Amino acid sequence: MQEEIFISGRNIPKIDPYLEVWHFPISLYLFLGGLAAGIIFFASLFTILKKEKEVQTTIKSAMIIVLFALVIGLIALFYDLTHKLYVWQLYTTVRIESPMSWGAWVLLFVTIGSFLWVFSYFTEMFPKWNWRFEWIKKLETYFIRNRRNLAIILLPLSIILGIYTGILLSAFNARPLWNNAILGPLFLVSGLSTGAACIILFSKDHFEQRLFSKIDLALIIIELALIIHMLMGMYAGSAVQLEALDILVGGEYTVMFFVFVIILGLIFPALLEGFELMGYRVPVAIPALLILMGGLIFRMVMIEAGQITRYLY
Amino acid sequence: MKYAMVIDTLKCVGCSDCVVACQTENDVPVGYCRDWVTESVSGTYPSVELELKSERCNHCENAPCVRCCPTGASHQTDEGIVLVTADECIGCGACIASCPYDARYQHPDGYVDKCTFCAHRLKEGQLPACVSVCPTKCMYFGDLDDPTSLVSKLLKARKHKVLAPEAGTKPNVYYLI
Numbered sequence: 001m002q003e004e005i006f007i008s009g010r011n012i013p014k015i016d017p018y019l020e021v022w023h024f025p026i027s028l029y030l031f032l033g034g035l036a037a038g039i040i041f042f043a044s045l046f047t048i049l050k051k052e053k054e055v056q057t058t059i060k061s062a063m064i065i066v067l068f069a070l071v072i073g074l075i076a077l078f079y080d081l082t083h084k085l086y087v088w089q090l091y092t093t094v095r096i097e098s099p100m101s102w103g104a105w106v107l108l109f110v111t112i113g114s115f116l117w118v119f120s121y122f123t124e125m126f127p128k129w130n131w132r133f134e135w136i137k138k139l140e141t142y143f144i145r146n147r148r149n150l151a152i153i154l155l156p157l158s159i160i161l162g163i164y165t166g167i168l169l170s171a172f173n174a175r176p177l178w179n180n181a182i183l184g185p186l187f188l189v190s191g192l193s194t195g196a197a198c199i200i201l202f203s204k205d206h207f208e209q210r211l212f213s214k215i216d217l218a219l220i221i222i223e224l225a226l227i228i229h230m231l232m233g234m235y236a237g238s239a240v241q242l243e244a245l246d247i248l249v250g251g252e253y254t255v256m257f258f259v260f261v262i263i264l265g266l267i268f269p270a271l272l273e274g275f276e277l278m279g280y281r282v283p284v285a286i287p288a289l290l291i292l293m294g295g296l297i298f299r300m301v302m303i304e305a306g307q308i309t310r311y312l313y
Numbered sequence: 314m315k316y317a318m319v320i321d322t323l324k325c326v327g328c329s330d331c332v333v334a335c336q337t338e339n340d341v342p343v344g345y346c347r348d349w350v351t352e353s354v355s356g357t358y359p360s361v362e363l364e365l366k367s368e369r370c371n372h373c374e375n376a377p378c379v380r381c382c383p384t385g386a387s388h389q390t391d392e393g394i395v396l397v398t399a400d401e402c403i404g405c406g407a408c409i410a411s412c413p414y415d416a417r418y419q420h421p422d423g424y425v426d427k428c429t430f431c432a433h434r435l436k437e438g439q440l441p442a443c444v445s446v447c448p449t450k451c452m453y454f455g456d457l458d459d460p461t462s463l464v465s466k467l468l469k470a471r472k473h474k475v476l477a478p479e480a481g482t483k484p485n486v487y488y489l490i
Contacts (some may be wrong), residue, residue, distance in 0.1 A: 082404030
């Protein structure tokens with residue numbers, strides 16, 4: 001049987017012929033949010049484990065990158081809102097059933113926590129800097145003493161932030177590509193992996209680079225497994241999910257997904273990191289940059305392809 | 314009280330009067346619409362079938378747009394009507410992405426807009442604009458909790474369907490087939 005559907009009298013901007021309500025800023029935000037969550041996770045974890053001395057880049061300069069990532073991410077989010085003056089309404093209520101609501105709260109607390117973190121390391125990183133007011137110095141001493149407590153708060157928050165970027169999408173059952181439960185863990189692992197890549201990129205310490213190469217390699221393997229899991233889940237799914245799978249496998253986004261995300265963004269850098277750990281000389285910037293690029297393209301593919309998928313009725 | 318709309322696909326001629334009436338009644342900006350007419354042809358020649366449907370927000374009982382709204386701007390009234398409070402909407406687009414029927418759009422002023430079942434007319438005891446203008450009288454509106462209402466009787470007597478029931482949204486717009 002052939003079926004054709006014509007829709008007359010309707011051509012609504014951003015919705016017809018397919019949804020285009022979320023754009024590049026949202027992909028960028030999901031990428032930066034995941035990256036920030038990854039770095040904060042490692043910084044907090046090593047602080048709680050009392051291994052700060054061995055991962056100096058992670059707890060210092062990488063946390064400054066977190067601030068930039070969070071601020072740029074927040075600007076990107078704000079930019080994509082269409083009723084911008086009412087943005088404060090987000091913080092007048094907590095709605096547990098809406099991932100965007102609790103995500104916005106977590107994002108707020110993580111941002112404040114990250115600023116306090118960098119503040120506590122500020123004089124250590126810039127010894128010539130002199131806070132002019134006595135009360136700021138007192139505040140600094142207070143946070144230096146409470147670094148571990150801050151890490152204990154930030155560790156679970158960073159996991160929630162990382163996983164929320166995926167749950168935000170998987171909560172929409174109207175978009176079959178997004179509507180799979182694996183997306184939360186997948187985005188979390190991808191965020192941790194890009195966070196580790198970012199630390200590798202900025203670290204000058206050989207031990208720290210090697211440590212994060214090992215961590216990153218393990219994360220990439222988990223991420224690949226989760227992607228296979230996601231594709232298999234869709235393959236065993238209903239008609240709408242099969243249609244969603246078609247976009248990634250054999251459809252419009254196949255090259256973007258398989259060449260740029262899976263091969264160039266995951267497998268190739270994993271091989272390079274593996275060679276490096278085996279003792280071959282590989283400039284660490286290459287796998288790190290590839291992973292970061294792969295992470296960003298992965299979010300772009302998911303955001304754009306997800307909006308093409310819809311219910312057939 | 315549970316409002317529902319029943320549309321007879323066998324009587325609809327696809328004239329789009331409901332669309333124009335809604336645009337006029339609700340000051341819908343040019344180029345947008347809160348309801349629309351779909352025309353689907355199925356089968357292989359010579360046994361083909363044509364179905365015309367006037368579609369809009371389904372005012373779902375299990376509304377995904379209400380669930381995902383981060384501010385509570387999208388809400389459901391006691392009568393089951395799904396509404397958006399413009400002053401609470403931040404224009405994040407989550408509700409638009411969550412709707413399997415693509416029934417919502419971003420108003421040029423920034424907030425998200427959609428069919429309200431003409432809640433302002435219902436308060437005055439009038440029918441929604443689309444229902445009141447339909448020249449073939451193929452649209453019915455009423456209370457499903459009242460077993461004597463026209464909509465309850467129609468759903469009892471006639472074969473009907475809802476759109477994408479597999480989405481689990483429990484729509485309140487029914488189509489007689």
